[in-house]
Amino acid sequence: IIVALTKLDLGIWRLEEIKGQLNAQWLQPEDRWGDIMVIPCSAMTGQWIDDLLDSVLLQYEMLERKYNPSRWAVGVVVEAQKDSKQWVTTSLLIMTWTLRVWDIVVIHNTFWKVRKMTDWAWKEVKVATWWDPVMILGMSDTPEPWRIAEVVNNEKEANKKLAMISEHEQLFAKDTVIHSLLDKISKWDKVQVKLILKADSFWSLEAVKYATSKVSGPDNVEISIAHADIGAITDSDILFAQAAKWILVWYNVDASGTLKKKAEQLKVPLKSFDIIYQYIDYLDLLTQWMIA
Numbered sequence: 001i002i003v004a005l006t007k008l009d010l011g012i013w014r015l016e017e018i019k020g021q022l023n024a025q026w027l028q029p030e031d032r033w034g035d036i037m038v039i040p041c042s043a044m045t046g047q048w049i050d051d052l053l054d055s056v057l058l059q060y061e062m063l064e065r066k067y068n069p070s071r072w073a074v075g076v077v078v079e080a081q082k083d084s085k086q087w088v089t090t091s092l093l094i095m096t097w098t099l100r101v102w103d104i105v106v107i108h109n110t111f112w113k114v115r116k117m118t119d120w121a122w123k124e125v126k127v128a129t130w131w132d133p134v135m136i137l138g139m140s141d142t143p144e145p146w147r148i149a150e151v152v153n154n155e156k157e158a159n160k161k162l163a164m165i166s167e168h169e170q171l172f173a174k175d176t177v178i179h180s181l182l183d184k185i186s187k188w189d190k191v192q193v194k195l196i197l198k199a200d201s202f203w204s205l206e207a208v209k210y211a212t213s214k215v216s217g218p219d220n221v222e223i224s225i226a227h228a229d230i231g232a233i234t235d236s237d238i239l240f241a242q243a244a245k246w247i248l249v250w251y252n253v254d255a256s257g258t259l260k261k262k263a264e265q266l267k268v269p270l271k272s273f274d275i276i277y278q279y280i281d282y283l284d285l286l287t288q289w290m291i292a
Contacts, residue, residue, distance in 0.1 A: 001027060002037045002059060004052050009042040024285075072151040073099035077107060078133070080142045088139040092128075092149055099128045103151045104158055105136075107143045108165065111158040114138065177245050177269050178286070185289040191221050193287065196241050197228040200252040205230055208251050211276050217287025233259055233270075242266045251279065 005018060019029045019038060028034020037055050041048040075092040082088055090107075092099070099105075103114050115138035119125050128134045143149075152158045184191045195212065199205035205228055215223055226246050233248065233255035241248040247269040255263075255270070263270040273279040 002039065002052070002055055003027065003029075005038065005040040006043055008040045008047055009044045015040060068096060071097055072153075073097050073103065073128075073149075074151070075099065075149040077143050077145050077147045077149060079145055080139075082142060087137060088142050089135055089137055090139055090143060090149075091133065091135050094128050094130055094132045094134065096130050099132075099134065099151060101126045104153070104155065105149050105151055106158050106161045106165075107139075107149045108147045109162060110139070110141045110143070111152070111155070111162065112139050177247065177267070180245075181286070182289045185218070185221055185287065188218075188220050193217075193221060193223045193283075194226040194244070194246040195223070196237060196246050196248045197225055198233055198237065198248075198250040198253055199228075199230060202230060204252055207276060208249075208279065211280050212283070215280060215283045215287070217284070221287045223283060223287065235259065235262070238263050238266065238268050238270075241268045247271065249273065249279070251276075 003022060005015070015038075019032060022029060022036065022038065023032055023034075027036045029036050029038045037059070039048060039052045039055055041052050043049070073094055074096045075094040078091040078093055080088065080090040099114065099117070101114050101117055104111055105114055114136050116136070117125055117128060118135045119128070120133050122135075125134065150161070152161055181191055181193060197205065197208055197212075199208055209225060209228060212223060212225060217223065226244065227240070232253045233250055237248060238259060240246070241263075248263070249271045251273050255272075260270065271282065273282070
């Protein structure tokens with residue numbers, strides 16, 4: 001991730017404040033012991049735009065990204081809106097190979113054929129290739145920004161893709177326990193956040209328990225440890241957490257892929273940490289109902 005802070009030409013310097021806000025969202029800038037490049041720049045004057053582009057190229061090389069010109073077009077939704085005639089227009093940034101008029105495009109829970117496409121200068125085009133920004137018309141629904149758009153062969157494949165997306169969303173839906181807690185906290189109801197803790201050693205467990213006792217949330221939130229033990233996550237831990245609607249936290253230990261999948265299916269909140277302060281940050285954000 002690279003963060004570009006624009007409008008530098010306005011002379012508004014809140015760099016440290018913004019870095020602090022990024023840090024709170026788990027985006028740690030490089031000068032705060034993280035790996036996120038934060039680059040102030042101005043689109044108006046062009047100041048530091050070269051630094052931004054150099055940073056993108058550097059990351060591209062370090063990550064050894066490869067461009068595949070032979071696959072179907074994939075893009076991301078930048079913006080979508082309805083005009084006065086209720087026509088949906090969607091702005092896309094094409095990320096890989098070619099999008100053509102009459103291609104079938106799947107976005108989230110809908111698909112349609114591209115009937116008309118314009119470029120950034122509002123000129124009608126028939127073909128868009130990688131990193132072209134285009135506006136397409138003819139959608140039946142208004143997609144959310146950041147959704148992925150993907151070209152498929154035919155309507156049968158589109159329906160298959162929609163079914164897969166729906167199944168994936170159901171599997172990885174928000175933890176019902178977390179969602180319920182956040183809802184109660186936001187309404188200022190009295191809430192008990194109960195945890196099951198697992199750690200690799202006695203001293204690690206004691207350290208996590210001590211850190212938990214020092215987390216002070218709002219007056220209506222009480223954090224308590226329902227169970228604490230040493231060792232890896234077991235099947236009984238997951239069943240216990242699911243039955244009691246508790247959050248299962250493990251520190252410096254692991255769980256098998258089978259158990260992780262079972263926890264996902266049972267909607268058991270399963271959280272892994274290997275650094276104490278990240279665990280504390282998680283509890284802080286949760287009790288302030290910002291974790292969503």
